[in-house]
Amino acid sequence: MKQTERRNGIVRVSELDPSFKFEVLKHQEAHGLNACFVCGTCTAGCPVHEVFPEYSPRKLAKMVRLGMKKEALSNPYMWYCVTCHNCEQRCPQNVKFFNILNVLKNMAAKKGYAPSPWVEQTQQIMKTGTIFPKNEERDKKREALRLPAIKNDGAKAKKLIQLTGIDKIKAQIKSSNE
Numbered sequence: 001m002k003q004t005e006r007r008n009g010i011v012r013v014s015e016l017d018p019s020f021k022f023e024v025l026k027h028q029e030a031h032g033l034n035a036c037f038v039c040g041t042c043t044a045g046c047p048v049h050e051v052f053p054e055y056s057p058r059k060l061a062k063m064v065r066l067g068m069k070k071e072a073l074s075n076p077y078m079w080y081c082v083t084c085h086n087c088e089q090r091c092p093q094n095v096k097f098f099n100i101l102n103v104l105k106n107m108a109a110k111k112g113y114a115p116s117p118w119v120e121q122t123q124q125i126m127k128t129g130t131i132f133p134k135n136e137e138r139d140k141k142r143e144a145l146r147l148p149a150i151k152n153d154g155a156k157a158k159k160l161i162q163l164t165g166i167d168k169i170k171a172q173i174k175s176s177n178e
Contacts, residue, residue, distance in 0.1 A: 016067035042087035
């Protein structure tokens with residue numbers, strides 16, 4: 001039986017999804033994946049990788065190419081990206097990894113792998129139109145600075161969110177064996 005080793009155990013070839021790469025490449029924004037030769041320059045220049053070595057653009061690209069669909073989409077570290085674009089600026093192949101990452105995040109969210117804080121923020125925006133809940137102290141500071149009051153009306157944001165289907169995304173639920 002063929003096996004592909006990875007750091008956290010073994011992935012069986014029979015568990016790989018060879019169509020995953022093509023599923024990702026259906027999205028125009030992800031076409032750069034074909035140019036990636038997994039050199040690791042993206043990860044070497046990533047500030048998030050410095051703090052969280054588990055976050056690796058290179059590893060995500062490799063997972064996609066190998067067909068490790070579940071592992072790629074359930075990878076919680078993909079949500080740690082700070083959108084600095086260092087990976088893109090350093091890439092010798094000019095791969096726009098941030099675009100690929102957004103495709104993967106959208107696919108992950110649709111499969112139920114969105115982190116709870118992301119889902120909670122979306123719900124908050126639908127209620128109030130802002131990420132943060134109403135806060136009297138912040139309102140007083142704004143008033144003292146003669147800034148306009150923040151309107152807590154999420155009607156327009158809610159409509160946009162519902163049009164995109166984001167409101168149907170559920171937070172990731174970890175199984176008891178994870």
